[in-house]
Amino acid sequence: MSVIAHVDHGKSTLTDSLVAAAGIIAASAAGDTRLTDTRQDEQDHSPGHVDFSSEVTAALRVTDGALVVVDCVEGVCVQTETVLRQALGERIKPVLTINKLDRAFLELQLSSEEMYLEFRQHIANINVLVATYNDEELGDCQVDPTKGTVAFSAGLHGWAFTLTKFARMYAKKFGVDVDKMMTRLWGDKYFNPKEKKWINTAGGDAPKGLERAFCMFCMTPISKVFTNCMDEKYDAVTKMLCAVGVTLTKDDLELRQKPLLKRCMQKWLPAHDALLEMIVQHLPSPVTAQKYRAEALYTGPSDDIWCKGIRECAADGPLVMYISKMIPTPDKGRFFGARPSREEPRPSRDEPRAPSPPLAPPAAFGRVFSGTVRTGAKVKIMGPNYVQGKKEDLFIKNVQRTILMMGRKTEAVESVTAGNTCALVGIDQYIVKSGTIAAADATESHPIVTMKYSVSPVVRVAVAPKNPNDLPKLVEGLKRLAKSDPLVVCSMEESGEHIIAGCGELHIEICLKDLQEDFMNGAPISISDPVVSYRETVTDESSRTVLSKSPNKHNRLYCYAQPLGYADDDYQTPLADSIEEGEVSAGMDRKARTRVLCDKFGWDRQTAQKIWCFGPDGTGPNLVVDIKDSVGAGSQWTCRGVRLNIHEVVLHADAIHRGGGQIIPTARGEPVFMVEIQCPENAMGGVYSSLNRKRGTVVEETKRPGTPLYNVKAYLPVAESFGFTGFLRQETAGQAFPQMVFHHWETMNGDPFPGGDEKVGEIVLAARKRKGLKEYIPPLSEFEDKL
Structure with missing residues (x-):
């Protein structure tokens, strides 16, 4: 399964609780370690940034279920919609956790009723997206707290619960089964303790003086633990937790305020219990999922032996494996699965020779959909451009080793069967980004469908070595960069320029950092200003042939x-x-x-x-x-x-x-980002003025209920996005935070010829200059004379 969310909604901190439950890190460190952030730039920028959504695509392809994480304060944001749409497009079943409940209690100090209304709105928003993008083959994917497919969590403090937890607690007391109790703990259900009666208002007004059942039986007890811990009322905390079967040790009671609160909540409502139960009970196994995923994954006939093997997730079936990502090794510039390059430039006599890097265990990561992949087996490698029956992008090679990837650790194994993920050694030189593996004698097998990404590499920069002797390093580094990132495109223009195309300003920044530091061993490079890719189009039929x-x-x-x-x-x-x-x-x-x-x-x-x-x-x-x-x-x-x-x-x-x-x-429109901005009301003026000055167009403005924050959605030309984050923060005194994702191509209205639109003419002239054409646009009459 995958964990997917908008940037900074708590994926990594929440995953720490699952890692801690496996004994890999201490429970006290869960939420702070962020073990899955293996790179420094991930810790700095967060891998949930929209520029890295290609990583989400690569993860979804090799998983069957997704835990969607939504910040309880910020709600469903632009990237939440993007990753959920990708998941449903891959026939990945979702479950939901509403995260960062500690913010609602401590930061905003919302009442239980206000929290319930917020939660209900977030769930409704997720279900609208599910209804919009759902594939009929997946069946009903609507999330519902009464069915156990919605959790409520605080990843930083390591606690979470589903209604199942509280339903078990109260079912015996009320003499009903757990499922019936769960239906009473959500919606317009109220309990009158004096008359010992349940009341269902079905959308009507709440009974006077009564608290909603969800608030009364779930949120209020949690709220009391928060209040008593923060107020250092230790006797009250001990008494409350003792009533639910939790005993605090002497060391626990020496903690104060937030550390005490974290320990109490972790012991009472451990996050791993709630999340694992929800994942195991409501996300499909590979055997179940591949029944409905097979035909969407396989490009060949649905009745051949390979599609049948995928559909049945058969360990004894014909081998079909999909490689979704190439993973660099810890020793810089090397890849899991790579052999030393014969083209590696030799250092000059004046240059000290660096020691050869140790060979790390190799890995081209993917999932076995059918059969069993074994160490030493001869396999057919089909690249993304392979067409069945042809020889282009096709190789027959041996698997050197088969490896399990476990976070930052690897372990060699003899074989891996259908339904599991693993990595293969020694094949990365034959795969650029992704590909399909089958048995060497499977001449009639077809490849798995190539992944589709939610973003496009529309931002380009030209790179060149500052020292001409480093040109071979640059060429080799670009090859490695192209392998390391699912979406980056490295190419060479007719002019001889080496071009790197990425999804946005941050994506390009990270790619350049990797190129220079990891793949070129620190060799200095010069970098051009970012250039946006444009496309020419027509708005009407041409008037003549x-x-x-x-x-x-x-x-x-x-x-x-x-x-x-x-x-x-x-x-x-x-x-x-x-x-x-x-x-x-x-x-x-x-x-x-x-x-x-x-x-x-x-x-x-x-x-x-x-x-x-x-x-x-x-x-x-x-x-x-x-x-x-x-x-x-x-x-x-x-x-x-x-x-x-x-x-x-x-x-x-x-x-x-x-x-x-x-x-x-x-025998050749302008790319546009959707930008979502969160800000308080007093910063709205700065937001609008920033967008106006950058040719942005506001399409939606909403106020988040229960908070002082506004959400503004706008279209922003990619060409205007460079430096926009800093510009916006400057105009709003640091109160506004934007997130941008590629949305669509838009026709630029304007005449590029002399005397026409200045902006369009500037773009066309810049493009002509880069391509070595005349730096003026010939008038149409010149073309007519030639015709």
């Missing part, structure tokens, strides 16, 4: 462009979005794709059957109609949402003069 000639002048293309269009002309669901979400794809059945394009997007049936390629990478939101191969490659580079129609083609009779080198050169 245009001609483009190949470099040798022997081939001509006549084509025109038009937008891909919207579903049923409602201007709400662009076809480009449907392609990116997988509803329409290059790999789907041709008849099924034609049916969707005709019925939903109003395409002509004959035209829909003439689609020859998608782009970029054969999958993106651009289509070439009635053309193939070379032209398709040329159309994929820099467009989004464009349909290119080939009107007429004149090719040279000799095949030598009409190859890809001649045809490709004849």
